[in-house]
Amino acid sequence: MVELILFVVLSTVVIGGALSMILGRNPVYAAMGMLATLFGLAVIYVIQLAHFVAVVQVIVYAGAVMTLFLFVIMFIGVDKAQSLDEGLAWQRPAVLGVVAAILAMVGGLVLSGRWEWITADRVALSGQVIEIPVPPNGTIESIGESLINRWLLPFEATAVLLIIASVGAIVLAFYRPRRLQSVGDDAE
């Protein structure tokens, strides 16, 4: 019962934050809305006993990513009214189409009674019992164990991916086409 009440309250916070992020005119308030969403999710993780995931969510997203967002928003200046007309004319119908397709898929599954496709109940899916190693809870030990023992390759691959991304960002930031570079040199 407590869990249900918490879930309703938190999902209100999460969805409300997400909506205010999308609908907010002011970028700073939009960022605050997203922050509320991230916090609500973190608390939901805590309820699910995934403490580590919850804390990492707060450290990485709320602590680092959103702070950077705010930093950028402040630097580009929020006093200027952002133009609200979309540059991509096909974007809105495309999004509507995708949303409709997802809703149709979920609705079809619900109507046909295939709940196990949504809940990912593996026993019901394959017809036989599969041993899924369930960690006791989201402690650091269990997560570390499965990361290093079972998922080492994806883990390392993700690290490589992140490094490539950050190196790419630096290269893009410093890259100047030769033509522009010489113009800049002349100006000096």
Next chain:
Amino acid sequence: MDGWDFILIVIRVVVIFVMLMITTLLLVWFERKVVADMQDRIGPARAGPWGMLQTLADGMKLFFKEQITPRKVEFGLYIAAPILATIPAFLIFMTVPFGRPFTLNLGGEPREILLQGADLNIGLLFILSMSSIAVYAVVLAGWSSGSKYPLLGGVRATAQAISYEAALGLSVIPVVMYTGSVQLSEIVEFQRANLQFLGNVVPFIPNWNLFLLAPSFVIFFIAAVAETNRAPFDLVEAEQELVGGFHTEYSGLRFALFFLAEYINMFTMSAIAVTLFMGGWSGPTWDGVLPALISGVLPTFWFFAKVVVLLFVYVWLRATLPRLRYDQLMEFGWKRLIPGALAWLMIIAVVLAWRQFGNPWS
């Protein structure tokens, strides 16, 4: 979980809250006195014995002052910022153990009473997450004030917090690897034994992480000073350039909340440094020799004594070092502290792996 557990939790939270408030009062007085001594002044001397009640008087003054709200503020965030500054400050200390757990007979059964708000199994990470939340207060205060100086202070704060948070996090990892836990009570427990050096137990010297992980401690403390926006890293509120920085447009109680948060953070960061590197509440208690009450209180005394030493260093830094320039701050953070912390982390990782798995060539 019955009635007594609930009551105990409430009592713990209230005790910690009151303790932090009193500590702040004394800390402000302590800082003013020490700085005054270092500058050959007298400092506060009128209110109470040795001027100890000066902060209380200042607090009362701020409490009754008019709260001016400038016309160009974004009101919602302007009000939220001081609150956002105070909440993480109180929450961080909730995870720090400040005394030895003891048992009391309550409701017919013995119960262990922790001198700690909550013994989280992710304590250290919780601290990092809360300190990364604290920066929002400064950023939002700077932005929502609708004025130039606070905005500059806010932007500086963001950059500084992001840079030094990385160093802070990296400096803590060796402690976690060495003690094998992120739970603060376990880290304290680990440091209660005698020091083991090169396989020998050294008598009389406690197993503080400070001795074997001294570089981590130095990096942690520097990053902590920067995280709390204290001199010489207080560019966020550089009086000469930015008036008051992010809290220029705040007055009365709202300003007092920022002030309170800054001093609580200073105290909490020292407390965390003590917990991680200086054995927390561990120390000689002479159980059996002294009365039980005294040996039960002694750990709390040791804890506060160690914290006061670090707080003195904080004040000492403020009284002696000039403020860094912005580019120096960034260069020091990114080009000295973080690479240093990474290199030290690698060394510790290799040493620990060596100790656990033996020689790589065997």
